[in-house]
Amino acid sequence: MPQLRGQFQRRVVVTGIGLICGVGKTVPEVWEGLLAGRSGMAEIKAFDLTGHSVRFAAEVKDFDPLLFVEKKESRKMGRFIHFALAAAAEAMAHSGLIIDESNRDQFGVHIGSGIGGFDVIEREHSAMLAGGPRKISPFFIPGSIVNLAAGHVSIKYNARGPNEATATACTSSAHSIGDAFRIIQRGDADAMIAGGTEAAITPMGVGGFAAMKALSTRNDDPIHACRPWDKDRDGFVVGEGAGILILEELEFAKARGANILAEIIGYGMSADAFHMTGMAPEGEGCFRAMSNALRVAGITPDQIDYVNAHATSTPLGDAMESKAIENVFGERALNHTLLVSSTKSMTGHLLGGAGGLEAGITIMAMLNQIAPPTMNLENVDPACRLNYVPNKPQAAKIDYALSNSFGFGGTNGSLVFKRWTE
Numbered sequence: 001m002p003q004l005r006g007q008f009q010r011r012v013v014v015t016g017i018g019l020i021c022g023v024g025k026t027v028p029e030v031w032e033g034l035l036a037g038r039s040g041m042a043e044i045k046a047f048d049l050t051g052h053s054v055r056f057a058a059e060v061k062d063f064d065p066l067l068f069v070e071k072k073e074s075r076k077m078g079r080f081i082h083f084a085l086a087a088a089a090e091a092m093a094h095s096g097l098i099i100d101e102s103n104r105d106q107f108g109v110h111i112g113s114g115i116g117g118f119d120v121i122e123r124e125h126s127a128m129l130a131g132g133p134r135k136i137s138p139f140f141i142p143g144s145i146v147n148l149a150a151g152h153v154s155i156k157y158n159a160r161g162p163n164e165a166t167a168t169a170c171t172s173s174a175h176s177i178g179d180a181f182r183i184i185q186r187g188d189a190d191a192m193i194a195g196g197t198e199a200a201i202t203p204m205g206v207g208g209f210a211a212m213k214a215l216s217t218r219n220d221d222p223i224h225a226c227r228p229w230d231k232d233r234d235g236f237v238v239g240e241g242a243g244i245l246i247l248e249e250l251e252f253a254k255a256r257g258a259n260i261l262a263e264i265i266g267y268g269m270s271a272d273a274f275h276m277t278g279m280a281p282e283g284e285g286c287f288r289a290m291s292n293a294l295r296v297a298g299i300t301p302d303q304i305d306y307v308n309a310h311a312t313s314t315p316l317g318d319a320m321e322s323k324a325i326e327n328v329f330g331e332r333a334l335n336h337t338l339l340v341s342s343t344k345s346m347t348g349h350l351l352g353g354a355g356g357l358e359a360g361i362t363i364m365a366m367l368n369q370i371a372p373p374t375m376n377l378e379n380v381d382p383a384c385r386l387n388y389v390p391n392k393p394q395a396a397k398i399d400y401a402l403s404n405s406f407g408f409g410g411t412n413g414s415l416v417f418k419r420w421t422e
Contacts, residue, residue, distance in 0.1 A: 078117025239348025
């Protein structure tokens, strides 16, 4: 492919992170929880479990949306929007960035979600069945459609630059961050609030994935249910929450004296073009996404120190991604020099919000020079041959790191981050 030229060479840095998931409701809580191996998984409290074959998930506990939005407005929003507003508030505070008349036209928002307002859809469908169409709330549509997370964040901060949302299943927020990176690179914005959000722990959400046989059924042991790369893994655990980054053009960030956390240098995409839900043989689509990200970053596989894997604890998916990592990184992967972990073993799978959460975790790993662990890895699948940082964190030199996200429909995304140095 041709080299990028001119304005496409604009460098993009990360200046703020906001995270919320079953492990914690702030970046410090999430990071400390991951290093401690704390699971966010427990029996579901959000709805009546009668008739459900899967009875646990990684819910966000004791979440109060009124800390981030007024009560009257809160009622008009799905839970995924609440999560986006919470994570964006933390990320903005972390960045110290002020949006005002001087910069608001060059400040945008790009927040993805795989499903959007599942809770609102179910609630309003029940209202219609009980009382007819007249019982449907006028806020049904704006409370549930995917782009309203980005819309509400844009309104809150009066960010008048590009405003977009990506809905590419479990790759949604990785694609949102990557696309926001490119928006800044090409000069269409100087800063972006970017990431993803999801709130699919609902009767239909959990029931639907259970009907596909995609979920772990360890109802008697939720904490140990998600076990990426373990030979006894039996499916993923639904999580919820959001992950938001503040991305800025380097000179824009420097001019305001920003505390730069990391640089985003690579973004790769690919399609499996193979199956609705299954991965291509040998993880070929994953391989191309990672290879494309490294090519854009202009670095070699030998420079990557840590991979935050997509690995969800499904029998086929984990093995295919592991094989793809082998094929990209070669001997460094097989001799266990490369660190690879799946934090979904604690957070559960945030679906469209996973890539945003895990991008933030990847940056925290670089900042702290610690790879977070893969929990519950007791008996490694013989087909999976890498260093998965089993059960406890590992201190390491991490200058370059890669975060993977893959979704239904064979849609793949990989992001490369560089430890910030002048």
